[in-house]
Amino acid sequence: MTDTARRRTVAKVAVHPVQAPPPAGDRRRRRLADQARAYGFLVGGLVCFALFSWYPAIRAVVIAFQKYTPGGEPEWVGTANFTRVFADPEFTAAWRNTLTFTLLALLIGFAIPFVLALVLNELRHAKAFFRVVVYLPVMIPPVVSALLWKWFYDPGTGLANEALRFLHLPTSNWSNGADTALVSLVIVATWANMGGTVLIYLAALQSIPGELYEAAELDGANLLQRVRHVTIPQTRFVILMLMLLQIIATMQVFTEPFVITGGGPENATVTVLYLIYKYAFLYNDFGGACALSVMLLVLLGAFSAVYLRLTRGEGESA
Amino acid sequence: MSTRTLLSPAALARPRGKAAYWTVFTGTVLLFVIAFLFPVYWMVTGAMKSADEVARTPPTLVPERWHVSGYTDAWDLMQLPTHLWNTVVQAAGAWLCQLVFCTAAAYALSKLRPAFGKVVLGGILATLMVPAQALVVPKYLTVADLGLLNDPVAIWLPAVANAFNLYLLKRFFDQLPRDVLEAAEMDGAGRLRTLWSIVLPMSRPVLGVVSIFALVAVWQDFLWPLMVFSDTGKQPISVALVQLSQNIPLTVLIAAMVIASIPMVAMFLAFQRHIIAGIGAGSTKG
Numbered sequence: 203m204t205d206t207a208r209r210r211t212v213a214k215v216a217v218h219p220v221q222a223p224p225p226a227g228d229r230r231r232r233r234l235a236d237q238a239r240a241y242g243f244l245v246g247g248l249v250c251f252a253l254f255s256w257y258p259a260i261r262a263v264v265i266a267f268q269k270y271t272p273g274g275e276p277e278w279v280g281t282a283n284f285t286r287v288f289a290d291p292e293f294t295a296a297w298r299n300t301l302t303f304t305l306l307a308l309l310i311g312f313a314i315p316f317v318l319a320l321v322l323n324e325l326r327h328a329k330a331f332f333r334v335v336v337y338l339p340v341m342i343p344p345v346v347s348a349l350l351w352k353w354f355y356d357p358g359t360g361l362a363n364e365a366l367r368f369l370h371l372p373t374s375n376w377s378n379g380a381d382t383a384l385v386s387l388v389i390v391a392t393w394a395n396m397g398g399t400v401l402i403y404l405a406a407l408q409s410i411p412g413e414l415y416e417a418a419e420l421d422g423a424n425l426l427q428r429v430r431h432v433t434i435p436q437t438r439f440v441i442l443m444l445m446l447l448q449i450i451a452t453m454q455v456f457t458e459p460f461v462i463t464g465g466g467p468e469n470a471t472v473t474v475l476y477l478i479y480k481y482a483f484l485y486n487d488f489g490g491a492c493a494l495s496v497m498l499l500v501l502l503g504a505f506s507a508v509y510l511r512l513t514r515g516e517g518e519s520a
Numbered sequence: 521m522s523t524r525t526l527l528s529p530a531a532l533a534r535p536r537g538k539a540a541y542w543t544v545f546t547g548t549v550l551l552f553v554i555a556f557l558f559p560v561y562w563m564v565t566g567a568m569k570s571a572d573e574v575a576r577t578p579p580t581l582v583p584e585r586w587h588v589s590g591y592t593d594a595w596d597l598m599q600l601p602t603h604l605w606n607t608v609v610q611a612a613g614a615w616l617c618q619l620v621f622c623t624a625a626a627y628a629l630s631k632l633r634p635a636f637g638k639v640v641l642g643g644i645l646a647t648l649m650v651p652a653q654a655l656v657v658p659k660y661l662t663v664a665d666l667g668l669l670n671d672p673v674a675i676w677l678p679a680v681a682n683a684f685n686l687y688l689l690k691r692f693f694d695q696l697p698r699d700v701l702e703a704a705e706m707d708g709a710g711r712l713r714t715l716w717s718i719v720l721p722m723s724r725p726v727l728g729v730v731s732i733f734a735l736v737a738v739w740q741d742f743l744w745p746l747m748v749f750s751d752t753g754k755q756p757i758s759v760a761l762v763q764l765s766q767n768i769p770l771t772v773l774i775a776a777m778v779i780a781s782i783p784m785v786a787m788f789l790a791f792q793r794h795i796i797a798g799i800g801a802g803s804t805k806g
Contacts (some may be wrong), residue, residue, distance in 0.1 A: 239711055240634035247625030248640065250617075250680035253666075255647045258658035265658060272664055324527050325545055333796050334789070335552045338560065341788040343740050345758040346777045349765060350563055353774070359575050361562060367578070393555070398799060405800030412524025419528060428526055454653040457742045461762055475653055475743070482657045483747070491657045498654040506649040 262499065265492035272488070283493040287481075293494075295469040296477040300453055302384055303473065307452040311392040311399070312445065318396075319403030320433065333404070337397035347394040348461035352377065355386055355462070377462050380470045387458045387471055395451075399444055406440040407433070439512075446509040450502055474498050567591060567775035574771050590775035598764050598776050600757070604783075607756040610672045610745070611738040614679035618734045619727070621680045626689035627715050631701060641690070647683045653743065660747045670751040675738060682737075685730045692726040693719065729798050732791065739784050 266283055268276040287293055322332050339347060354361040355376035363373040377386040414432045423431060434441070456475040459465055465472040465480075472480075474494065481491035531537045566574055567590040569583045594600060628634055629641055659678065668674040696719060704714045720727070742758045749755045755763065757780045765773055788795060 236632070237635055240628045240632035240637075243624040243628035243632060243711070243715075244634060244640065246621035247644075247680060247686065250621060250677050251644060251647065251683075253662060253681075254659055254678040255650070255655075255681040255683075256643065258655045258662055259647075259650055261658040261661065262655060265661070270661075272661065320526070321544065321548055323525055324541075325548065326532075327545060328549070330792075332548070332552060334792050335556045337788070337792075337796065337799075338556055338785065341736075341784045342560075342781045343742075343758055343784065345742050345761055346781050349761065349773070349777055350559060353566075353770070354559070354562075359577055359579070361559075361579070364577065364579055393559075401796060401799045407525070408800075410525075415524055415526060416528070425526065433526065450651055454651055456653065460742075461765075478654075478657060479743070479747075482660070488657065488661065495654050495657055499650060502651045502654060503649050506651065510645075510649060 259499075262492045262495045265489055266496045268489055270488040270492075271486070279489065283489040287490050287493050292469055292472055292477055292480075296472045296474045299384060299470065299472055300455070300474045303388060303455055304449055304452045306385060306388040307391060307448065308445065310388055311396065311448065311452075314392065315396050315399040316403055316441070319400050319407060320429065322400070323404055323407040333401065336400050339394050340397040342394070344394060344457045345461060347390060348458050351386075351390040351393075352462045377471075378467065380467045383463050383467060383470045387455075387462060390458050390462065391452065391455065399448070402440065402444060403437070406437045410436045443509065443513065446505055446512075450505050450509070453498070453502055453505075563774055563781075564778055567594075567771055567778055569771060571769055571771055574774075587771075590771040591779065593769075593772045594776035594779060597772060598760065598768065600776060600779055602753060603755060603757040603760040604779075606672075606754055607739060607758075610675040610756055611735050613672055613676040614738045615731055615734040617676045617680050618682060618685060618730065622682065622686045622730070623689055623720070623727075624715070626686050626693055627719060630690045630693035631696075631698075631719075632711065644683045644686060647681065648687075656743060656747060659744075663748060668748075670749055670754050672754075674748045675745065678744075679734065679738065682734075685733060688730060689723070689726060692723055696722055728791075728794060732787075732795060732798070735787070736784060 265276070267278060267280060269279045269282075270276045318336070322329075322336075325332065342350075355378065357363060357373070357375055357378055360376070362376055366373050374382055377383050410433065414436065415428055418428045418432050454475050455473050456479065459471040459473050459476050460479070463471040465476055475498070478491050478494045478498070481487045481494060527537075532541055565583055568586045568588065569580070569590075570585070570587055573580060573584060629637055634640070663669060663674045663678070668677075700722075701714055701718060704718050709717070738756075740758070742762075745756050745759050746762075749759060752760070752763065761773075761776060761780055764776075768776075
């Protein structure tokens with residue numbers, strides 16, 4: 203921030219070399235031409251942002267208070283969309299599932315990558331192998347991961363139950379049972395997305411100065427104490443960032459429930475985004491879909507605001 | 521060069537440390553093979569089993585006979601060439617549009633000092649706070665109003681509205697020394713010429729990162745193309761796989777899944793060094 207400000211003042215000085223100032227009208231014309239050129243470069247991006255980002259955000263709020271059918275005349279209905287959506291039993295289920303999914307994803311998908319990164323950082327061999335293999339599932343299209351796990355979760359011939367049988371453990375219904383469906387989906391999402399988190403943790407771990415560990419060791423700190431008093435405080439910022447990013451991402455989960463369970467069994471895996479999709483494309487109720495979108499938007503916007511604030515704060519203090 | 525980590529080199533050199541190290545190492549290799557490689561192996565070989573063998577319990581670890589028919593059937597029955605081509609067109613167009621429009625806009629915001637530049641940049645950065653998926657319905661309605669449904673343009677242009685990539689480019693351009701650009705202008709190069717022959721060649725690393733992000737995002741996307749392409753013949757591979765998954769033999773579906781994964785996995789293996797380094801660096805420098 204200060205750096206750009208400094209550069210800008212330097213630039214201001216440098217822009218006008220020691221020359222006789224051109225006549226005022228000429229200068230204004232030059233400046234106008236400069237502005238026209240600058241906006242010529244900007245216009246393509248601006249139009250896209252306006253059409254596909256700014257306008258939809260405003261439109262979501264407007265349609266949330268309208269009865270809207272594509273092609274028809276929209277009609278103001280006050281808060282009727284919200285009351286209708288609130289009264290829908292699926293609404294409660296969708297929010298409960300989304301929040302549970304997010305919480306489970308934090309519990310499972312958060313500790314595992316951190317521990318994995320800790321272990322990988324200590325290994326001195328086959329480093330490239332580990333990094334490539336852990337990131338491989340991220341590069342497999344999410345739809346393929348979802349279909350793959352749907353096959354694994356097949357109660358009869360799926361790999362998941364075969365593995366349990368092999369270990370002489372009781373089999374499970376996995377994504378087909380109302381109790382286990384949500385956890386099953388969290389496992390898929392964790393498997394598919396963990397690679398990125400592990401790599402980011404690894405980068406953070408590598409930036410911890412070795413002297414800190416040496417000093418801790420001289421003070422007699424054992425392995426766990428070093429993790430607790432050196433590693434975790436030193437990576438606290440990255441942990442917090444990734445936690446927020448993961449919350450934002452998992453609250454928008456759609457592909458896994460849509461492909462693997464279709465929201466079932468008994469609405470056990472309907473998520474908020476899935477419900478938005480259903481309102482728009484199954485019930486043709488765009489007002490209800492936008493009312494739901496606005497709710498999701500407000501909640502996630504709050505998380506994003508915290509995230510952006512923290513990242514900017516860190517950037518300025520560094 | 522080795523830096524000190526959680527464990528000291530001395531502790532690892534002791535016999536007990538050595539034994540513990542190799543135990544953990546072997547355990548981690550096994551874990552990675554079972555957790556990440558085995559599912560992929562299961563998919564690739566599952567597609568080569570016969571319909572009868574793939575449904576057998578307990579399953580066979582290696583196909584009794586290797587059938588290629590799963591792959592050839594998938595290619596023909598599921599019209600994979602059409603869907604792969606659709607995906608390529610959508611991804612390539614989105615990539616090109618992002619490179620042209622995002623680069624131009626980032627260059628203008630970074631170096632051309634447009635009036636209200638700060639307001640524009642603020643407006644762009646504000647979209648980072650709005651999760652893309654939460655806006656799909658009004659975005660869909662806008663695309664429908666513009667008559668772009670079932671048209672790859674519906675993928676291309678919304679891809680440009682990517683604040684993350686634009687900001688990445690702008691921050692990179694900010695670091696380019698101003699005197700080099702001014703020297704070019706002194707020599708009579710126009711703005712476009714400066715961008716093309718000075719700025720872009722100096723920006724190869726960031727352009728590579730943005731390109732990979734752009735391609736991967738389109739190839740992996742599901743919800744947006746699902747909404748936009750109701751016409752089966754226009755659908756990308758991700759949407760087609762799900763739509764066709766109901767009424768297709770299991771081995772054929774699995775083969776199609778393998779084929780759909782190949783392009784991105786191949787790209788990853790080819791550029792793994794850059795991609796892995798980019799993920800680490802991008803995140804810690806925020």
